[in-house]
Amino acid sequence: VMARCGHVFHITAPGHDRPLLLTDAALNVDPSIETRQACLTHAVRLAELLGIDRPRAALLAPTEDPIPSVQNTMESAAIATWARDHLPDADVAGPIAMDLILSKEAARIKGYDSPVAGDADIIVTPNITTGNAVFKLMVLGMGCCAGGIVLGAKVPILLTSRSQAAPARLASAALGVLVAEAG
Numbered sequence: 001v002m003a004r005c006g007h008v009f010h011i012t013a014p015g016h017d018r019p020l021l022l023t024d025a026a027l028n029v030d031p032s033i034e035t036r037q038a039c040l041t042h043a044v045r046l047a048e049l050l051g052i053d054r055p056r057a058a059l060l061a062p063t064e065d066p067i068p069s070v071q072n073t074m075e076s077a078a079i080a081t082w083a084r085d086h087l088p089d090a091d092v093a094g095p096i097a098m099d100l101i102l103s104k105e106a107a108r109i110k111g112y113d114s115p116v117a118g119d120a121d122i123i124v125t126p127n128i129t130t131g132n133a134v135f136k137l138m139v140l141g142m143g144c145c146a147g148g149i150v151l152g153a154k155v156p157i158l159l160t161s162r163s164q165a166a167p168a169r170l171a172s173a174a175l176g177v178l179v180a181e182a183g
Contacts, residue, residue, distance in 0.1 A: 005152035006031075006039030007159060008046055009135050010175055013144045021047055021055075021122045022138075025131030026159055027150055033075050036124055037082055042151035043122045044090045046175075049182050056115055057083070057122035058101045059094025060130065064112055066095060072126040079124075091115045094124075139164070147171025149179065156180055 007027035011020045023039040024031060031039065040057055047055035059076035066077040076094035083092035093116035099106040104118030125131035138144040145167050150157035156179040158172040 004035050004038035005150050005157075006035065006042045007148060007150050008039070008043050009146040009148050010046070010050075010171060011135070011138055011144045011146045012171075013138070013142060018121070019050065020120070020138075022131060022135055022146075023122070023124050025125065025128065025135040026148060026161070027128075029128045031127065033078055033082075036075070036079055036126075037086070038152060040079065040083065040092065040122070040124050041087065043124065044087050046149075046151065046179065047121050048089075049178055052121050055090045055121045056119055057087075057090055057092045057124060058096045058116050058120040059092065059124050060098060060101065060126060060134075061095030062097060064096050064100055064110070075126070093117065093120075135161070139168075145171055147173075147175045149175045151179065 007024045009022040009025055021043045023043045028035050044055050059079055061073045061076045066073045073095040080092050080094040093114040100112050100117045101120045107117035139146050148160045150159050156176040158176050160168050160172050
């Protein structure tokens, strides 16, 4: 799984001290289950490098129920099951809808019990369109700063959006140094 590359945005929101890691919004167009497993693994390792103990990862889908007619929900369930064995130091939930990712209250109302609900460190998106939309909403709509990096290659690759300003480019460089020094 680790031979695959994945992109991660390290997103910080104004007034918040915790980053959100978003994958994959800039590299893999329609990632397979195996590619999303690699992206999840990269994001968990990055979270650990950032000092996040027991990262909480959400596999974004339109609902928390696996539904055969919604392929991403079935794939997210499979990835979450895989993660229990392969990423034992992380809490991984999926499929999980955005309201449950963002809100403990929404999870309470829907009866969804998970340490990830309302407290995610990582969001794994099902495709580049979804990831890119979430990223741009956070940067342009919420004023977040997002450093971007490609992981899984021999060296970290800095990758930001062309429209991003200097702070995002500096954040990307800092991520690159962190990952490079960790080996």
